[in-house]
Amino acid sequence: MVRLAFGGFLLILGFVGYQVGFQICMRGEGVLTKFLTPFSSPTLPLEVLGLVLQFGGGIIAIIGFLLCITALSKPIVRVERVEVAEETSVSKLQCKFCSSRLEEDSVFCPVCGRSQV
Numbered sequence: 001m002v003r004l005a006f007g008g009f010l011l012i013l014g015f016v017g018y019q020v021g022f023q024i025c026m027r028g029e030g031v032l033t034k035f036l037t038p039f040s041s042p043t044l045p046l047e048v049l050g051l052v053l054q055f056g057g058g059i060i061a062i063i064g065f066l067l068c069i070t071a072l073s074k075p076i077v078r079v080e081r082v083e084v085a086e087e088t089s090v091s092k093l094q095c096k097f098c099s100s101r102l103e104e105d106s107v108f109c110p111v112c113g114r115s116q117v
Contacts, residue, residue: 007067014061021053 020032024046027033033046040049093102095109096116108115 001071003067004071007064007069007071010060010064011068012064014057014059014064017053017057017060019057021050021055021057024050024053 020036023032024036036049037046040046093104093106093116094100095102095112095114097114098109098112100109100111102109102116107117
């Protein structure tokens with residue numbers, strides 16, 4: 001969520017910077033020009049400052065846009081349901097000697113008569 005907010009902030013800041021640079025290049029004189037002249041060097045022409053603001057604002061806006069896109073796109077996690085087969089535990093007791101089927105409580109085999117204990 002922080003990445004999305006920061007990306008949105010950079011996107012807006014980049015557009016504002018681009019528009020300020022565009023306005024400086026188009027008009028030359030204005031309120032923004034009077035405000036920005038104390039911050040620029042005296043040897044730097046205003047047209048160059050406008051171009052720097054345009055390119056810098058465009059780059060910052062692109063970075064902000066990419067941050068917003070990466071924050072909104074989440075990896076797709078697919079969960080596959082695995083059906084667990086219920087084991088039907090039918091107790092099939094067999095005689096140790098003749099392998100015939102025994103009942104649960106039988107101690108002796110009904111076929112061969114031997115003890116199972």
